[in-house]
Amino acid sequence: MSISEKPNFPWFGMDIGGTLVKLVYFEPIDLTEEEKLKQGDTLRTIQRYLVRNEAYGETGVRDVDLEIKAVKLGDRLGNLHFIRFPTSSMYKFIDLCVKKNLHLLTFKIYATGGGAFKFEAIITKSLNVKWIKCDELEMLVQGIEFMASLNLDEECFFFKIWTTDSNFSNPFSMSQITNFPLLKANFDLQSKKFSDTYPFILVNIGSGVSILLVNSEKDFRRVSGTSIGGGTFLGLCCLLTGCKTYEEAIDLANKGDNTKVDKLVQDIYGGDYPKFSLTSDVVASSFGLMHIKDKREAATKEDLAKATLLAVLNNVGLLAKESAVSHNCEKVVFVGNFLKANTLSKKLLSHALNYWSNGKIKALFLRHEGYFGAIGSLINFALSR
Numbered sequence: 001m002s003i004s005e006k007p008n009f010p011w012f013g014m015d016i017g018g019t020l021v022k023l024v025y026f027e028p029i030d031l032t033e034e035e036k037l038k039q040g041d042t043l044r045t046i047q048r049y050l051v052r053n054e055a056y057g058e059t060g061v062r063d064v065d066l067e068i069k070a071v072k073l074g075d076r077l078g079n080l081h082f083i084r085f086p087t088s089s090m091y092k093f094i095d096l097c098v099k100k101n102l103h104l105l106t107f108k109i110y111a112t113g114g115g116a117f118k119f120e121a122i123i124t125k126s127l128n129v130k131w132i133k134c135d136e137l138e139m140l141v142q143g144i145e146f147m148a149s150l151n152l153d154e155e156c157f158f159f160k161i162w163t164t165d166s167n168f169s170n171p172f173s174m175s176q177i178t179n180f181p182l183l184k185a186n187f188d189l190q191s192k193k194f195s196d197t198y199p200f201i202l203v204n205i206g207s208g209v210s211i212l213l214v215n216s217e218k219d220f221r222r223v224s225g226t227s228i229g230g231g232t233f234l235g236l237c238c239l240l241t242g243c244k245t246y247e248e249a250i251d252l253a254n255k256g257d258n259t260k261v262d263k264l265v266q267d268i269y270g271g272d273y274p275k276f277s278l279t280s281d282v283v284a285s286s287f288g289l290m291h292i293k294d295k296r297e298a299a300t301k302e303d304l305a306k307a308t309l310l311a312v313l314n315n316v317g318l319l320a321k322e323s324a325v326s327h328n329c330e331k332v333v334f335v336g337n338f339l340k341a342n343t344l345s346k347k348l349l350s351h352a353l354n355y356w357s358n359g360k361i362k363a364l365f366l367r368h369e370g371y372f373g374a375i376g377s378l379i380n381f382a383l384s385r
């Protein structure tokens with residue numbers, strides 16, 4: 001990718017999703033003395049504000065652990081900073097930009113995600129920006145390709161699974177998974193091999209789920225999707241458990257037991273259903289016990305959160321597998337913020353794909369999981385004239 005032109009600073013890429021806004025900020029570290037002088041107070045203040053803080057207002061967070069130092073973007077060198085805040089705070093964000101005098105600067109923002117369309121009118125009315133809308137799935141693929149080109153050691157990883165145990169017929173059975181040593185295996189890094197990954201299925205688990213067949217950076221299409229995604233997990237957990245944040249919901253799910261909530265094959269057959277290889281512990285019906293008063297009363301918040309997580313994963317996992325099989329792909333790359341701080345889901349998806357495909361299909365994960373759309377926007381910004 002050749003990035004030769006130098007648009008004026010500040011350099012941002014933005015992805016305004018259904019739940020979260022993702023912002024990638026390029027902090028130039030090679031400014032000449034002349035450029036520093038020219039930069040002006042507003043820009044300097046903004047830069048300091050962004051890179052010296054880890055939290056912004058009530059809801060903004062910088063994912064400090066994801067920062068990438070000394071990245072070359074065209075002929076400029078800089079650090080990449082990753083910031084997120086809830087889309088529901090978008091109006092407060094615009095007010096903050098005005099408070100920080102950003103409206104006095106003229107600059108361009110490349111924005112993607114549904115919110116690039118939804119918020120265009122209010123942003124262009126409040127700030128003096130040239131608002132360039134980019135397609136979210138194109139940005140996602142381009143963002144991944146750019147990150148792959150950086151060859152960062154720890155970007156791409158998978159869980160090593162040692163066997164496809166034929167006695168093990170329920171990839172989402174908690175009892176078997178805790179006994180299953182493979183899921184406790186260390187990460188194996190897959191860096192420097194990402195370009196060998198084409199073609200692959202890309203599963204973006206955001207509020208909803210988009211599934212793409214990616215043959216190359218330029219050749220991809222959306223082959224499937226589902227409304228049962230990260231937003232469903234978070235929304236249902238809030239309803240069922242009274243939790244208020246994603247972090248709380250994941251914490252509850254990690255501690256719960258879904259068999260107190262789901263109806264298993266065993267609850268229906270009294271044991272296995274061997275004719276169709278359905279062992280007793282397979283979930284026959286997600287939340288299937290909850291019509292029984294005693295069961296309902298016995299189920300804890302943790303159990304409900306775990307059952308919610310599994311219901312979402314079962315659905316996404318199956319769609320990912322079907323997409324991989326029907327398009328002859330051996331790799332499925334999972335991204336999106338539903339995977340954030342969610343190792344349990346990553347392990348379960350890895351194991352499920354491995355089990356369903358007899359070890360042929362591998363699940364891959366990327367460290368900057370929710371930021372690729374915003375990275376794609378930043379790259380397109382840097383490419384722009």
Ligand SMILES: Nc1ncnc2c1ncn2[C@@H]1O[C@H](COP(=O)(O)OP(=O)(O)OP(=O)(O)O)[C@@H](O)[C@H]1O
Nearest residue numbers: 017018019020206207208230231246336337338340
């Ligand atoms: N701090 C958080 N707040 C809210 N949701 C979070 C948080 N961290 C992770 N999540 C999870 O990530 C999901 C949103 O993921 P992501 O940011 O990738 O999607 P989005 O871009 O907002 O949605 P879409 O792509 O469908 O428009 C949420 O539904 C939730 O499951």
Ligand SMILES: CC(C)(CO)[C@@H](O)C(=O)NCCC(=O)O
Nearest residue numbers: 114207208209210224225226227
């Ligand atoms: C609508 C988008 C593309 C917005 O990112 C996403 O939330 C999604 O793919 N939802 C699932 C839509 C469906 O295929 O049913």
